[in-house]
Amino acid sequence: MATNRLTHVSTPLPGPKSAELIERWHRVEADTTGFQAPVVWDSAEGAAVTDVDGNRYIDWTSGVLVTNLGHCHPKLVEVVRAAAGRLINNYECPTESRVLAAEALVAHLPRHLDKCFFLTTGSEATEACIRIMKRKTGCFEVVGFHGSFHGRTFAAASVGGLAGPKRGYGPSAPGVIRVPYPYLYRSPVGGGEEGLIDYCMTMLEETVRSCSAGSLAGVMVEPYLGSAGFIFPPIGYLKALEQWARDRGILFALDEVQSSYGRTGRMWAMEWEDLKPDLIAIGKGIGNGIPTSAVAARGEVIGCLGKGEMSSTAGGNPVSCAAVSAVLEVMDSENIVEKARRMGELIKDRLLGIQEKSRFLGDVRGMGMVMGLELVTDKKTKAPAADLTKQLICRCAENGLLVGSVGIFGNVIRVAPPLTISEAAADESLEIMERSLLSLQD
Numbered sequence: 001m002a003t004n005r006l007t008h009v010s011t012p013l014p015g016p017k018s019a020e021l022i023e024r025w026h027r028v029e030a031d032t033t034g035f036q037a038p039v040v041w042d043s044a045e046g047a048a049v050t051d052v053d054g055n056r057y058i059d060w061t062s063g064v065l066v067t068n069l070g071h072c073h074p075k076l077v078e079v080v081r082a083a084a085g086r087l088i089n090n091y092e093c094p095t096e097s098r099v100l101a102a103e104a105l106v107a108h109l110p111r112h113l114d115k116c117f118f119l120t121t122g123s124e125a126t127e128a129c130i131r132i133m134k135r136k137t138g139c140f141e142v143v144g145f146h147g148s149f150h151g152r153t154f155a156a157a158s159v160g161g162l163a164g165p166k167r168g169y170g171p172s173a174p175g176v177i178r179v180p181y182p183y184l185y186r187s188p189v190g191g192g193e194e195g196l197i198d199y200c201m202t203m204l205e206e207t208v209r210s211c212s213a214g215s216l217a218g219v220m221v222e223p224y225l226g227s228a229g230f231i232f233p234p235i236g237y238l239k240a241l242e243q244w245a246r247d248r249g250i251l252f253a254l255d256e257v258q259s260s261y262g263r264t265g266r267m268w269a270m271e272w273e274d275l276k277p278d279l280i281a282i283g284k285g286i287g288n289g290i291p292t293s294a295v296a297a298r299g300e301v302i303g304c305l306g307k308g309e310m311s312s313t314a315g316g317n318p319v320s321c322a323a324v325s326a327v328l329e330v331m332d333s334e335n336i337v338e339k340a341r342r343m344g345e346l347i348k349d350r351l352l353g354i355q356e357k358s359r360f361l362g363d364v365r366g367m368g369m370v371m372g373l374e375l376v377t378d379k380k381t382k383a384p385a386a387d388l389t390k391q392l393i394c395r396c397a398e399n400g401l402l403v404g405s406v407g408i409f410g411n412v413i414r415v416a417p418p419l420t421i422s423e424a425a426a427d428e429s430l431e432i433m434e435r436s437l438l439s440l441q442d
């Protein structure tokens, strides 16, 4: 193996120190996390991760689509260190850091979204969007989508269309009208993209007609379904949906928690179809790892909230706000969005080539630096290959590549490296993916 490789895995996984920590972890922390390769991260820089046993990997997870600028970006580290030494916490009152962050965020948003508010997690932001839609309209029904994920808090999980966050918890919040989201690879109708858009719009119309109590507040939608398996709607669908909401005089909310900050090759995924949502939820990349989130909205929409109606203990704290400003500065100065678009095209081309060689890689989809690899046991029947997906995650880690999985059927590999990944790292990681995937055929 060439010595200039970035990756280097010299122990079986888990390595001895990782194994010990994983065992200690399970003794004291509830074991509720999803499936992952047995790797205990120690440090990371850019797209490179080192574990506690000294093994080195390339990261295709970005945490979970968080570290768009790369891990421990030096500018962000410097700013966060300085901010923490000055003032870590205060509550509700403005700080200069908070004012600067809000100004920077609003300046980077489409002009019509002229107000924002800082919170801490993505779920908190989507939950706030749902509250605002109800508060603004005085209505209580929200249209949500099969397979969508907006977080694990009560209203967010209720509007979401995945069973996992709901199963075993009794009735969800009332007032959710759930309709299909276009999943082209598994389309229930013919007619390609257009046929599928027509089908979804017809189902929307009919479901609302038959289920609504006449109290529609709005629509809450992801620009692509993240947790359901990186399912991208055909271009035209979201615009049609937005128009549908406009025609009924209800609010249109976009969950940009994972799709923003350059991930799709645009700063905001809404730019691809020139969408004009009334409000959006922002999370993940906004702090590049420093926990923070936000809601952004038209001023007259968020203005429905009175004094004291929205706040959060850690939302808008000075350290997070310093991170918000620093992230945006780096996005601009390093031309991150453009980089993501170019590198994304290169990676997708290579993945499509790998698909031709693989018996199990049924679908390669996505845009910018967010792609899904859907694994099937047979390309004709498209039977989901969840076990194989787990094997691939472990095989990749053994070969030096960290990936995770998503999907309604648990059979989609996430391709979501930091947007700053170098060409050499992209090249090496693609070679690892190809080798790992083809080795499953042996």
Ligand SMILES: Cc1ncc(COP(=O)(O)O)c(C=O)c1O
Residues within 6 Å of the ligand: 064, 121, 122, 123, 124, 126, 149, 150, 151, 152, 222, 226, 227, 255, 256, 257, 258, 283, 284
């Ligand atoms: C689209 C979307 N919305 C909301 C959330 C919830 O974010 P958080 O985990 O920060 O609460 C996620 C998390 O994965 C997400 O992908």
